[in-house]
Amino acid sequence: MYCLPEMAAANAAFWAALQLGLCAKGLETADIEFQTEGCAAPEGLEPGVFFTQTCGYPLFKHYRDKGRVLGTPHYSAPGCVGSTHRAFFMVRSDDPADCLEDMRGRIFGCNSLLSNSGMNLPRLSLARIAGGRAFFSSVVITGGHVASLDRLDERSIDMCSIDNVTWGLFEKFRPFKSDRYRILDETESSPSLPFVTAVSTSASDAAAIAETLHEMMVDPRMTGIRDALELAGFSTPQVDAYECLAEFEREAVGLGYPELK
Incomplete structure (x- = not known):
């Protein structure tokens, strides 16, 4: 993976x-x-x-x-x-959002609807503030975590949820790109x-x-x-x-x- x-x-x-x-x-x-x-x-x-x-x-x-x-x-x-990981809600480094609530009505990028870190974990965090209503204006399936970051950089989405290990490896191997993004929030661990x-x-x-x-x-x-x-x-x-x-x-x-x- x-x-x-x-x-x-x-x-x-x-x-x-x-x-x-x-x-x-x-x-x-x-x-x-x-x-x-x-x-x-x-x-x-x-x-x-x-x-x-x-x-x-x-x-x-x-x-x-x-x-x-x-x-x-x-x-x-x-x-x-230990044996756990979590997901990070990622936004562009210049995005003015201070919290998840600030992303209401914007565009979310999801690597796959089968993904724990891209869908299941962020779904729980969002469920706790969504009030049973649609939170985003649209959800875009990107096909992968790095693809989500690329779409974020291209400004075709406004936020995505990235497995924290993927983000750590991205920072490690692509430091020249990682400063384009920042962590807005994080999910529960699993x-x-x-x-x-x-x-x-x-x-x-x-x-x-x-x-x-x-x-x-x-x-x-x-x-x-x-x-x-x-x-x-x-x-x-x-x-x-x-x-x-x-x-x-x-x-x-x-x-x-x-x-x-």
Whole structure:
């Protein structure tokens, strides 16, 4: 999910290290294809996926029976605490708004209606102030978090909600652009984007992947790769830790704001 072009080498190195760790445990992974496409919130999980990272909201709402959660990465980006992340409401640096209420009647950019950080988390924040009415003049689907920032810079939208890890990586790799934006507000926190395998992966192979990920997070030889990807740890929470995503949705619906509008 975090795949800025500037991260390609670090992502490839992370996968190579995972392969080596699994091979040491007797798992053959040479025939598994490494793909870097897929920064957008996916609409499904392919049945043969061996290892991926996906947005927690669509995973648990739409294709929970297709994926097995391996664990939750911890990130060092601002706004992360332990295994959680959140979303930032972003506006242009020259926007006069002081709070979310000031954005009423303006144009919102959403990366995907399947996105936790782009839709589910901001929907809850907005539901608490919208009064059950439309809050924006329009909502534009941009196709990705970075695309939302681009649209914001182009002034075709006025605000978007960006995963805080994406924003941290954007600031890190594109500091020459990040000063065009500022954080207006932030959402509730929720578990970070989980590492996942398809349900067709055996329990023993899934356990081996999770064990290898734990090892990679403490291996001193991985420090440079972890730092490049802002990785700070890995844990295996209970699957019901992600139930809060459904609770956020239920609260928004109860407040008369079932969809971004």
